[in-house]
Each structure stands twice: as C-alpha cells, then as structure tokens.
Amino acid sequence: MYAAIIAYLTIGSSPLNVSRYDFTQAHMGVRVDISLYAPDRAAAERAAQAAFDEISRIEVIASDYRPDSEAMRLCDRAGQGPVRVSPTLMNLLLRSEQFHYHSGGLFDVTAGPLVRLWRESRRTGVLPTHEAVQGARRNAGMGAVIIEPAA
Structure with a gap:
C-alpha cells in the first residue's frame, strides 16, 4: 500500500527552475512516497522532512498500532464518560x-x-x-x- 504526497515548491522561482525529488519512509504501517518539485535538493529535503515529521506527529496521536497513542488511550476509556x-x-x-x-x-x-x-x-x-x-x-x-x- 502506498500513500503519496505531492507538493510543489516554487520558493520565488519559476516552474522551469525546479527539479523533481522523491523521498520514501515507512509511517503508519505503510510506505509513504513524497514527490516534490524544488529549486535544489536541500530545499526538497527540508520540505520532505517537514512532511514526514507531521506524519510522525499524527501517528503518535492516532495510531492503533501504538498502545500509548492518544487514540488508543481514548479507546481504553470508551463508555466511561x-x-x-x-x-x-x-x-x-x-x-x-x-x-x-x-x-x-x-x-x-x-x-x-x-x-x-x-x-x-x-x-x-x-x-x-x-x-x-x-x-x-x-x-x-x-x-x-x-x-x-x-x-
């Protein structure tokens, strides 16, 4: 299963001055592919890492594979008010x-x-x-x- 995020970064440059960069990490039990366009690899890496960091932040909150996630703590209290x-x-x-x-x-x-x-x-x-x-x-x-x- 693949999750794909496509982001376009122009950061003050025209679309002709950007290149495509692809990044992959595992998050939430799936392979997450991020393809984005940026003026250079450093800008692409910063943007991809920001996206992966946000996915990780949400995973800590919402994962049902992590017993310590906020969502699982909520489930543990189901029916208790x-x-x-x-x-x-x-x-x-x-x-x-x-x-x-x-x-x-x-x-x-x-x-x-x-x-x-x-x-x-x-x-x-x-x-x-x-x-x-x-x-x-x-x-x-x-x-x-x-x-x-x-x-």
Whole structure:
C-alpha cells in the first residue's frame, strides 16, 4: 500500500527552475512516497522532512498500532464518560465522522474490535468464529460515539 504526497515548491522561482525529488519512509504501517518539485535538493529535503515529521506527529496521536497513542488511550476509556482530547485528535474524529456519513457507514473509525480480531486471525492463520465476529461488531459502530467539539 502506498500513500503519496505531492507538493510543489516554487520558493520565488519559476516552474522551469525546479527539479523533481522523491523521498520514501515507512509511517503508519505503510510506505509513504513524497514527490516534490524544488529549486535544489536541500530545499526538497527540508520540505520532505517537514512532511514526514507531521506524519510522525499524527501517528503518535492516532495510531492503533501504538498502545500509548492518544487514540488508543481514548479507546481504553470508551463508555466511561466524556474524555478531553487534543485539537489534532478532535479534528481527526470530526473528519472521520464526515467520512463515515459520506461513505454510508463504510468508513468507521470504531471498527477497532473487528480490526484486532482479523489481525489475530492473520497472525494465527485461523479464521474467527461467527460468534467472535458478531461480538466484535457489537463493540463497534459510530452510532455510540458522541463528538462534542466545544466541550
């Protein structure tokens, strides 16, 4: 799976005075390719590193592979009352709610119990039982999430 970010840097020069530079790093469990145009390699490296740093910052907040991420700490408190979150996580949750709505429910950030079940299945090579899938489904669903930006 590839995530691609394309940025155009003109930094006071015309498009004819720039070259393409490509950078790759692993973030959030995927290969992230950044292709950008810059007047020189140093400018391209600074821009690419800034983008990778931002991806890393968001990963610390939102990764479900990191038990210490803010998102996982939020999940650990699910059903225990209101939880104050950072502005970044709030923005991600609000965007997730929009994607959920516009996808007709196909995009669902609360699918963690199902994701964990299938990760375990992949790891062990054993398909989950129907009962296990149904149990995971009962513990997922945006309908149980209340997002209050002003709280």
